[in-house]
Amino acid sequence: MHSVLLIRLFTFVEEYDSLDGLRQITMASGLYVAFKSLYNVEGGHRAIVFNRIHGIKDRVFPEGTHFKIPWFEWPIIYDVRAHPHLVLSTSGSRDLQMVKIGLRVLTRPEAEKLPLIYRTLGLNYNERVLPSIIHETLKSVVARYNANQLLTQREKVSGEIRDVLTKRAANFNLALDDVSITAIAFGKEFTSAIEAKQVAAQEAERAKYLVEKAEQDKKAAILRAQGEAKSAQLIGKAIANNPAFIALRRIEASREIAETISHSANRLFLNVNGLLLNLEGMNAQKCKQ
Structure with missing residues (x-):
């Protein structure tokens, strides 16, 4: 906006070149004063004004264009956005x-307290305050x-x-706005x-x-032995009660052998008597008895 006013000032002087010198000076001075009476506050910033007579004014000016009295007043601009600060402390x-x-x-100044901040800390408030209070708090x-x-x-913590x-x-x-341990x-x-303790804990x-695992293996072995003993006991009772039971088991074993041989890459030839574990001979001997 300031550059636009300057351009208008020079254009105005050129257009009214025919006027007398006093009027030109008066108009140019007026435009210059108007140019110097304006200042801009960018986004994320706030302004306070220092007056040569009254000092810092208590008013905080928001974003936008504002007026001031040239030479008697000038703005002091603050960035009120949050900024990160990393501090290392022992x-x-x-x-x-x-x-x-x-x-x-992550810190920022309180916008409504900017006049007080300027009076007590100035513009470099972060460098004056943050390191000391952070070290003190950490300790x-x-x-x-x-x-x-x-x-x-x-x-x-x-x-x-x-x-x-x-x-x-x-x-x-x-x-x-935020405080975190990095x-x-x-x-x-x-x-x-700590590393030795972690290794010991892992061991x-x-x-x-x-x-x-050893306890579980031991229990599994006991259960397996008990199961085998129970199975042998049941088989013994079955044989005692029915002699044909053992012949049935031999037939089942023969079927398993035949199934295994049929899927094998090697071809074997067994006679029926060998495959059926000589059941016919057993039956013949039993009949003779």
Whole structure:
């Protein structure tokens, strides 16, 4: 918009070149003052105005084009969109382990408090406030947990850090849209101890599995032996009660042998007496008796 006004200013001077010099100067000065009286606030930004007489005004100007008094006033533009900040901090846990924590904070200024923010913190409010309150919060929260809890209760720790940090930032008129732990790292000794513990736990689980498998195999062997003994007992009773039972079993065995041979690539020739396990001879001998 400023460039458009400048173009109109020069065009106006060229068109009215025939006017006297005083009138030209007056009109050009008027257009220049009008040009200097406007300023734009882009999307996602807010403006406050500094006045040479009254200082910072309490009004916050939204997006759009606004008026100001040239030379006596000038705008101060703030970006009120949320921006991420990654902070790395080293803190001590309750069991005296050194912990390196990476914290991602999504922060923005409270738009209605911009005049107060400028009076107390200036434009670089993030650099002045965030590092100190984040380090302070991390040290106070991490000291309440031991190293194992920081690993197993990460979500709880992150929530507590978010609550404490949100309250601390509100004291400086800053809003936190998101706080999350991006990384947790321990010293080499503690990391080695954790790895050794994990290996020992895996070995213990494997040993437990082998013991349970041996128990199951033992139970299966007992059940199998009991089943075979019961089967032998039943077969013995069947033979005692009916001598033809064993002949029936031999016929079934012969059928299985014949079925197996018929599907084999090798061809064998067996006589009937051999295949039927000499049942006819048994019957003849039984008849003689």
